[in-house]
Amino acid sequence: MKCQFCGHPKTRVLDSRPGKKNNHIRRRRHCQQCDGRFTTFERLEDNLALVIKRDGRLEVFDREKILSAIKQSCTKLPIGEDHLNKIVGSIESRIQESRRRKLRSQVLGDWVAAALYEIHPAAYIRYSIVHRQIQDLRDLQRLLEEELG
Numbered sequence: 631m632k633c634q635f636c637g638h639p640k641t642r643v644l645d646s647r648p649g650k651k652n653n654h655i656r657r658r659r660h661c662q663q664c665d666g667r668f669t670t671f672e673r674l675e676d677n678l679a680l681v682i683k684r685d686g687r688l689e690v691f692d693r694e695k696i697l698s699a700i701k702q703s704c705t706k707l708p709i710g711e712d713h714l715n716k717i718v719g720s721i722e723s724r725i726q727e728s729r730r731r732k733l734r735s736q737v738l739g740d741w742v743a744a745a746l747y748e749i750h751p752a753a754y755i756r757y758s759i760v761h762r763q764i765q766d767l768r769d770l771q772r773l774l775e776e777e778l779g
Contacts, residue, residue, distance in 0.1 A: 633661035634668050651723065671715065679725050679733045691725065691733070693718055696742060703757040707750050717745045747777070 631641045638661050645658040655672040680688045697718050704714060721741050725733060739761040747754040755774075764770050 631659060631670060633659075633664060633666055635666040636661060636664040638663035649719070653723070654719070679731055681738060682732055682734045684735060688732070691738075693722065696721060696738070699757065699760070700742060700746065700753075703746060703753045704750065707753055709750060709753065713749065717742070717749075720745065 632639050633641050640663075641659040641661050643657050644660050644667070647656050648654075649656060649671075653673065657670045657672065658667065659670060660667050679691045681691055683689060697714060700714050700717055721738070724741060743754060743758050743761055746757050754777075755770075758764070758773055759770065762769075762773065764773060
C-alpha cells in the first residue's frame with residue numbers, strides 16, 4: 631500500500647482488526663520512509679444497488695460519492711473521519727438489509743440527511759440545501775420549520 635503522505639510504495643501493517651459487523655478490515659499502517667501512520671479499510675467489493683437519479687438515469691451505488699458529499703457537509707466541523715466512515719458504512723448496511731437492487735437517490739439522500747441530523751445541525755442543513763435543491767431563503771426557512779418545529 632502506497633503511503634498517503636510521501637507516496638512511498640512500501641508500508642508495513644501494524645495492526646488489523648475486523649469491523650463490527652465483519653464487513654471490513656481496518657488496518658493501521660506505518661511508512662518506512664517518512665515514519666507516517668495511517669489507517670486503511672479493506673472491504674468486499676459488492677455492487678450493492680443501482681441508484682435511480684432524479685432524471686431517471688441509473689448509476690451504480692458509489693460509496694466514495696456519498697462519503698465526499700458527507701465530508702463537504704462536515705467541513706470545518708468537529709467531526710472525525712472515522713465517524714464519517716461509520717455513517718457511510720451504516721448506509722451500506724441499510725441497503726444490504728433492505729435487499730433492494732434499485733434505490734431512488736431521494737431515499738438515499740434522506741438516509742444521509744437523517745444521519746447528519748443526529749451528529750450536527752450545521753452538517754444536516756448544509757447537506758439538505760443541496761439534497762433538497764433549496765434555491766432561496768423561503769425554502770430554507772420552510773426546511774428549518776419542518777425539522778425544528
